[in-house]
Amino acid sequence: MYPLLQRLRFALPLLVALVLVGVASIPFGKGESVEAQDGGSVDYGFTLVAFDATLTQLEDIEAAQLAANIVLSDAGEGLIIVGKYFDHAEEPQIFDTPDQAKAAVNEITEELKSNAGGEPLPADLSEMFETYALFVGSLGDQMKGRLMILSAGGFTYHESVGVDGLSNVAADLAARGVEVSTVSLATTPAVDRDVLGAISSAGAGIPYDLGFSDGVLEFVNNELNVQLTASVQIEDLASAVNTNDVPVPPHSSYLVAGFLYEDPESNHIIVEPNGQEITGSVGSVSALSISGIKFFTVRNPQPGTWSLRSSGSSGSLTILSDVVNDLSVTMPPQAPFPTGEPFVIVAEARIGELPLIDISAIVEANVTVPDGTELTFGLNDIGEDGDVFAEDGVFSATVPAQEEGWIGEVRLTMHWFDIDAMIDGAGVIVVEPFPMIEITLAVTDEPVAEATRTQLATVDLKLSEFPFLAEQGGITVSMVNTEDGSPVDLEFEPTEVVDGKVYQLLVFGSLTLPAEYEFSASLSSTHLGREFEAVAANKSASIEISTPTPILTYSLIGVGGFFGLILLLLVLRWLMQVRPYGYLYRLDGQGQRELAVDFRAYRRSAWDAFMNKPMVPAAALPGIPLLGGRFVFSPRGLAFRYRPDSDGILRMTVRGEALQAGRNPIPDGDEIHIGSETFEFDRSAIDDEVVVSERLQSTTRMRNSELDTFALDPMTWDAPSSARPTRRHY
Numbered sequence: 001m002y003p004l005l006q007r008l009r010f011a012l013p014l015l016v017a018l019v020l021v022g023v024a025s026i027p028f029g030k031g032e033s034v035e036a037q038d039g040g041s042v043d044y045g046f047t048l049v050a051f052d053a054t055l056t057q058l059e060d061i062e063a064a065q066l067a068a069n070i071v072l073s074d075a076g077e078g079l080i081i082v083g084k085y086f087d088h089a090e091e092p093q094i095f096d097t098p099d100q101a102k103a104a105v106n107e108i109t110e111e112l113k114s115n116a117g118g119e120p121l122p123a124d125l126s127e128m129f130e131t132y133a134l135f136v137g138s139l140g141d142q143m144k145g146r147l148m149i150l151s152a153g154g155f156t157y158h159e160s161v162g163v164d165g166l167s168n169v170a171a172d173l174a175a176r177g178v179e180v181s182t183v184s185l186a187t188t189p190a191v192d193r194d195v196l197g198a199i200s201s202a203g204a205g206i207p208y209d210l211g212f213s214d215g216v217l218e219f220v221n222n223e224l225n226v227q228l229t230a231s232v233q234i235e236d237l238a239s240a241v242n243t244n245d246v247p248v249p250p251h252s253s254y255l256v257a258g259f260l261y262e263d264p265e266s267n268h269i270i271v272e273p274n275g276q277e278i279t280g281s282v283g284s285v286s287a288l289s290i291s292g293i294k295f296f297t298v299r300n301p302q303p304g305t306w307s308l309r310s311s312g313s314s315g316s317l318t319i320l321s322d323v324v325n326d327l328s329v330t331m332p333p334q335a336p337f338p339t340g341e342p343f344v345i346v347a348e349a350r351i352g353e354l355p356l357i358d359i360s361a362i363v364e365a366n367v368t369v370p371d372g373t374e375l376t377f378g379l380n381d382i383g384e385d386g387d388v389f390a391e392d393g394v395f396s397a398t399v400p401a402q403e404e405g406w407i408g409e410v411r412l413t414m415h416w417f418d419i420d421a422m423i424d425g426a427g428v429i430v431v432e433p434f435p436m437i438e439i440t441l442a443v444t445d446e447p448v449a450e451a452t453r454t455q456l457a458t459v460d461l462k463l464s465e466f467p468f469l470a471e472q473g474g475i476t477v478s479m480v481n482t483e484d485g486s487p488v489d490l491e492f493e494p495t496e497v498v499d500g501k502v503y504q505l506l507v508f509g510s511l512t513l514p515a516e517y518e519f520s521a522s523l524s525s526t527h528l529g530r531e532f533e534a535v536a537a538n539k540s541a542s543i544e545i546s547t548p549t550p551i552l553t554y555s556l557i558g559v560g561g562f563f564g565l566i567l568l569l570l571v572l573r574w575l576m577q578v579r580p581y582g583y584l585y586r587l588d589g590q591g592q593r594e595l596a597v598d599f600r601a602y603r604r605s606a607w608d609a610f611m612n613k614p615m616v617p618a619a620a621l622p623g624i625p626l627l628g629g630r631f632v633f634s635p636r637g638l639a640f641r642y643r644p645d646s647d648g649i650l651r652m653t654v655r656g657e658a659l660q661a662g663r664n665p666i667p668d669g670d671e672i673h674i675g676s677e678t679f680e681f682d683r684s685a686i687d688d689e690v691v692v693s694e695r696l697q698s699t700t701r702m703r704n705s706e707l708d709t710f711a712l713d714p715m716t717w718d719a720p721s722s723a724r725p726t727r728r729h730y
Contacts, residue, residue, distance in 0.1 A: 044075070044078045044145050044146050044179075045079065045139070045143040045144050045145045046080075046081055046139060046145035047075040047078055048083065048092060048136070048145065048148070049082050049083070049101075050083050050084075050149045050150065051064065051082065051083065051085070051150050052084075052086075052123055052149075052150050052151045052155075053085060053086045053108060053112065053123070054152070054155075055185075056112075056115065056117060056118045056121070057116065057120075057152065057186075057187050059186050059187070060186060063186060063210055064109070064152070064185060067183055067208075067210060068105045068150060069102050070219075070220075073098055073102075074223055075098055078145065079094055080096075080097070080100075080101045081093065081101075082101050082104050082105060083131075083135075084108055085123055085124070086121060087121070087122070087127070089128040092135055120154050122155055122156045123151065123156070125155045125156070129166060130169075132147065133169055133172070136173065142177075144178065145178050146180075146205070147173065147180045147181070148182075149196070150185070151185070152186075152188050153185075153187070153189045153192030153193070154189070154192065163195050166195070167199055167202035167203075170200070170203030170205075171203065173203055174202065174203045174205075178203070179204050180200060180202070180203025180204070180205045182196035182199055182207050183196075184196055184207070184208065184210065184215075185210055185211065186210065186211045187211075188209075208222075217320075226256060226322050226324055228256060228321070229322065231319050231321050232317065232318065233316075236315070242311060243308070245307050245308075246305070246306045246323065247323075248273075248305070248306055248419075248421055249415075249419060249421035249422075250360075250361075251327055251351050251358070252323050252325040252327075253299070253324045253325055253326070254297060254323070255270075255297070255301040255322075255323055255324075256295070256296070256298075256320075256321065256322045256323075257270055257295070257308050257320070258293065258294065258295040258320035259310055259318070259319055259320075260317070260318040261294075261310065261312065261317050262317075263314055265312060266311060266312025266315070267310070267312070268308075268310045270298070270308055270309070271307040273303070274302065274304075278296070285297070286299075301323075303419055304419055305419070326350075327414070328349070328425065329347055329363060329412045329413075329414040330425045330426075330427070331348075331365075331425065331427025332348055334346070334427075334429070334530075335430075335529035335530030336432040336528045336529075337399075337402075337432075338434030338527075338534075339404060339432065339434065340433075341401050341434075342398050343398070344398050344399070345377065346379075346394055346395065346396045347394075347395045347396075347412050347425065347427070348395075349394075350393065355392060356393050357392070357393055358381075359381055360417065361381070361395075361416060362414065363381075363395040363412065363413070364376060365377045365379060367410050368409045370406050375399075377397045379397040381394065381396075385397055404431075405430075405431050405432040406431050407428065407429070408429045408431075409428060410427040410429055411424070411425075412426060432528065433463065434463070434534065435461055435462065435534055436461075436463075436534050437462075437521050437523040437534045438462065438536055439457055439477075439536045440460065441539055441541050442457050443456055448544065451512050453508050453510050454508065455506055455508050456490075456511075457477075458504065458505070458506055459521050459536070461475075461523060468527075469499070469502070470501055470523060470525040471525065472494060472505070474523055474525045475522075475523055476524070477490060479507075479519050482515070482518050482540070483515045488509050489509060490507055490508065491507075492506065494506075507519075513545065515543065516540060516542050516543075517541055519539045519541075520535075520536065520538050522535045522536065523535075578614040578633050579614060579633070580600060580602050580604070580614060580633050581599055581600055581683060582599050582600070583599065583681070583682050583683075584596050584679055584680070585681075585682060586677060586679055587671070587679065596679060597621050599616055602616045614632065614633040615630045615631060615641075617630045618631065618640075626674065636665060637666065637667075637668065638666045638681055640666060666681050668683055669681070
């Protein structure tokens with residue numbers, strides 16, 4: 001330890017007095033709320049200072065006096081209570097203001113100073129704890145507060161309870177919401193320091209030790225909410241740099257600077273940023289110099305770099321400094337940002353609980369991405385580049401679209417031009433893939449039916465390669481006629497609904513005008529705690545409209561087509577039909593042939609001709625001894641068909657065999673025996689020598705006449721009555 005710090009415990013009263021005069025007036029105490037040891041905030045309902053009235057050393061008396069005044073200055077709006085104890089504890093007094101309580105402390109110390117130098121008297125801690133515990137209990141079980149015990153040691157306590165008993169009392173008070181802290185002074189014996197430390201530990205308080213420099217700094221920092229640190233420590237002032245620069249940002253409340261030195265001839269000054277040297281109290285600067293210690297407190301210091309300078313020939317030097325302000329810059333929690341889209345990062349600058357309105361402040365965000373790359377973005381509060389409102393304490397910047405997701409650590413810095421002071425902050429930025437919306441056209445180059453509900457497109461929601469579920473109400477799809485700007489009424493059908501959400505919509509509409517149409521779609525939803533809007537790439541399509549044929553027209557076309565097909569088949573059948581052909585001759589006994597039937601001359605009825613019946617009824621042929629059956633013509637030849645049950649049918653034989661009903665054709669040129677007559681079928685032309693009987697000619701003329709007058713029944717195999725033959729007997 002440096003020699004100066006080794007002797008600091010003997011200069012403790014001066015140091016504490018200096019801190020009180022130069023610092024205690026700073027309004028940056030905790031007020032009604034202090035930081036609890038777990039980082040939370042505690043509102044003290046009362047502050048009770050237990051003053052050791054057995055002090056005999058002047059340095060202890062002054063240290064205890066000023067330490068008590070520091071605690072009372074930080075009592076806030078709770079009850080302010082002062083009590084003194086020696087061989088017994090007096091009833092504590094409640095004061096309305098800190099000044100009244102300080103006056104009571106000063107009276108106690110003046111009385112002690114008048115008896116300084118005498119033999120120390122022992123204080124009874126057991127009696128003190130018992131009295132003050134009862135007093136605290138009288139305030140109410142729900143009253144939270146703090147008990148600060150000042151002691152120079154040399155105390156006594158009941159042997160029956162010992163140190164553990166004192167700790168138990170402190171623990172009971174802590175359980176009731178009373179924080180018990182202790183303050184050891186310069187002459188407090190080590191064994192008594194341990195006892196006071198055990199009491200503080202059990203009472204959820206802090207054991208302060210003002211006998212050493214570290215303890216003094218801890219006490220001042222905690223009680224006055226400052227952070228005095230030794231910025232320069234020099235063993236030999238003559239051989240080392242004796243200047244310390246302290247950057248002071250704008251909006252600072254106080255600059256606190258202290259010099260602890262050995263050389264009484266050394267000089268210590270502070271220099272303003274404009275070069276003005278300050279050696280003592282002037283204006284907003286308070287200075288106090290007592291026996292090796294000099295402190296400066298600057299209220300509302302000028303922004304810039306202040307210099308703390310010392311000059312001397314020898315001895316050690318310690319320079320203490322702190323800049324008090326409530327400036328902060330933080331990045332509020334932000335949900336992940338989507339890849340592929342620019343996004344805005346923000347940082348909040350504050351002074352205490354209020355926004356910092358200072359457009360001269362420069363805020364930068366240095367983002368370190370996982371691959372080690374550092375991205376730097378300058379934020380502004382002038383309403384540009386993503387900043388929504390100017391001069392609202394929220395600094396913003398637009399970050400270009402990031403194609404890949406990453407998590408970046410953010411280091412925030414707030415500084416000012418030509419000022420080295422810097423306020424630091426931190427945050428995290430997360431960039432992740434977000435859902436997308438896509439349009440797929442369902443229309444093709446084929447025309448769309450006019451005024452007919454038709455699927456026009458499909459809208460898909462995707463997160464990477466997977467479907468994304470969203471409320472259908474957050475999906476907006478529109479279709480516009482680009483030629484006249486008119487919108488198209490659309491209908492939507494989800495392909496599937498999962499827990500009230502959809503991932504795909506089928507888009508339907510009825511179009512009446514051929515034109516160029518444009519589709520657009522957007523999705524408003526929430527992903528990973530962030531509200532977002534995804535916009536699909538517009539799709540265009542040139543759609544033609546086809547006029548539908550009326551149903552009646554389709555019906556008429558169908559009926560006409562059906563009958564046309566039937567007619568076509570009948571015509572084809574008529575064209576392909578086989579007409580009667582050949583001749584049937586009757587042979588007499590000398591082998592002469594007489595033409596009995598000219599099949600080519602046979603006129604079929606219109607029905608038979610239309611229905612393609614290549615047949616000649618046997619009954620219609622005069623001179624043929626057949627009452628039924630018919631001759632049927634085909635490309636294969638002539639056949640005779642008859643009903644097997646026909647009454648009076650005359651069997652025909654060919655070559656001595658019965659002619660079956662249509663199963664074997666009548667051979668050309670062979671003799672056919674019908675009854676007792678012999679006939680011959682021949683396809684060749686009529687010979688000149690063949691005689692055509694008059695009866696055949698007459699019957700043919702009569703039949704043709706009856707056909708013309710529809711006297712013949714075409715649905716029967718019978719000939720007209722005038723031509724119907726009778727059975728002949730030869």
